[in-house]
Amino acid sequence: MVAALISDRLSPANCPRLIVKIGSALLVDKAGHIRREWLETVVADVAARRKAGQQVAIVSSGAIALGARVLGLPKGGRVSLEDAQAAAATGQIGLSSAWAQLLHEKGLVAAQMLVTLDDLEDRRRYLNAAATLDRLLALGVVPVINENDSVATTEIRFGDNDRLAARVGQAAAAQGVILLSDIDGLYTANPGVDPNATLVPEVRVVDARIRAMADGGSASGMGSGGMISKLEAARIAQGSGAHLAIVSGRVDHPLARFADTGIGTLFWGGAGKRGRKAWLAGRLTARGRIIVDAGAAKALRDGRSLLAAGATGVEGAFARGDVVEIVDADGHLLARGLAEYDAIDAARIIGRRSDAHADLLGYAPRSSMVHRDHLVLV
Numbered sequence: 001m002v003a004a005l006i007s008d009r010l011s012p013a014n015c016p017r018l019i020v021k022i023g024s025a026l027l028v029d030k031a032g033h034i035r036r037e038w039l040e041t042v043v044a045d046v047a048a049r050r051k052a053g054q055q056v057a058i059v060s061s062g063a064i065a066l067g068a069r070v071l072g073l074p075k076g077g078r079v080s081l082e083d084a085q086a087a088a089a090t091g092q093i094g095l096s097s098a099w100a101q102l103l104h105e106k107g108l109v110a111a112q113m114l115v116t117l118d119d120l121e122d123r124r125r126y127l128n129a130a131a132t133l134d135r136l137l138a139l140g141v142v143p144v145i146n147e148n149d150s151v152a153t154t155e156i157r158f159g160d161n162d163r164l165a166a167r168v169g170q171a172a173a174a175q176g177v178i179l180l181s182d183i184d185g186l187y188t189a190n191p192g193v194d195p196n197a198t199l200v201p202e203v204r205v206v207d208a209r210i211r212a213m214a215d216g217g218s219a220s221g222m223g224s225g226g227m228i229s230k231l232e233a234a235r236i237a238q239g240s241g242a243h244l245a246i247v248s249g250r251v252d253h254p255l256a257r258f259a260d261t262g263i264g265t266l267f268w269g270g271a272g273k274r275g276r277k278a279w280l281a282g283r284l285t286a287r288g289r290i291i292v293d294a295g296a297a298k299a300l301r302d303g304r305s306l307l308a309a310g311a312t313g314v315e316g317a318f319a320r321g322d323v324v325e326i327v328d329a330d331g332h333l334l335a336r337g338l339a340e341y342d343a344i345d346a347a348r349i350i351g352r353r354s355d356a357h358a359d360l361l362g363y364a365p366r367s368s369m370v371h372r373d374h375l376v377l378v
């Protein structure tokens with residue numbers, strides 16, 4: 001019997017909706033031009049998958065690298081935020097027209113979506129973007145997505161398309177994400193430094209041992225990814241039950257090759273959270289923090305709501321309904337959830353039992369500070 005390949009998880013039969021992310025170093029050559037012939041082979045793979053019934057969205061980097069060449073900016077346009085923004089605005093036109101043309105040649109229709117971090121962190125905007133993606137994919141279109149780098153500032157940027165791809169996967173309710181990279185997958189150590197490093201074919205949980213295998217920075221120096229952001233992407237994908245694979249794009253027809261050989265690293269999705277809980281788990285920013293004692297930390301792990309009595313501190317200026325992080329006394333992140341109170345009222349009742357809340361607040365209190373239905377452990 002032939003053993004199952006990890007790539008089977010992402011085949012059209014098992015994964016009706018797939019996100020494929022392509023990094024700058026693959027898309028753009030050292031001189032700053034699109035690697036068109038290679039890209040044609042990727043598009044041929046996408047067309048084959050579409051034909052087999054798989055819906056595919058692309059997350060494409062390369063705008064900054066392309067624009068930097070056109071504008072003659074040093075260091076691939078990454079010297080300053082202003083350079084990167086100008087380069088992105090210039091390069092995005094060439095990038096999307098290349099995608100539109102190549103997809104058209106294969107009989108496919110391209111659509112462009114440029115999103116900022118805030119578009120996916122704000123629940124209403126996230127649902128809006130999700131609805132657009134869903135409609136495009138259902139219509140058989142191939143959405144080509146990038147971060148809207150020309151308006152994003154450092155504080156409100158994804159900064160790397162790995163996490164963007166995972167978040168887009170969540171928004172599209174995709175079952176799988178493939179990160180095409182300049183490396184075969186996750187290695188036990190940096191293969192450039194350690195000759196004994198070996199490829200890790202499967203990862204169930206991204207824990208401290210797995211994190212220790214990754215090192216920061218992008219091998220190519222062109223994109224901003226690196227293994228750390230890929231692991232972060234894997235965590236987001238797994239949080240919504242989607243599989244994520246890191247696969248080499250250093251070959252022609254990289255998606256077909258992956259399907260045939262199974263070479264890469266698969267992060268198993270398994271049973272993830274859906275809907276609002278998945279969105280919460282994958283969030284990258286929060287409006288504030290609630291610090292809790294050991295008893296409350298245990299109650300959270302047991303699946304209970306956060307009560308004011310177990311909270312010891314409140315930080316930030318959040319409103320009711322905003323996302324807050326729940327941390328222990330040492331500042332370790334325990335959970336993320338939607339605050340039932342704004343920061344001022346929360347500070348009034350911390351450490352106090354429920355029967356004292358009405359007097360402290362002057363109105364009928366809510367049943368908890370963060371309700372378990374609106375809370376995810378991280």
Ligand code: GLU
Binds near residue numbers: 063225
């Ligand atoms: N959004 C950036 C671009 O299009 C790339 C981000 C990344 O390197 O992952 O150039």
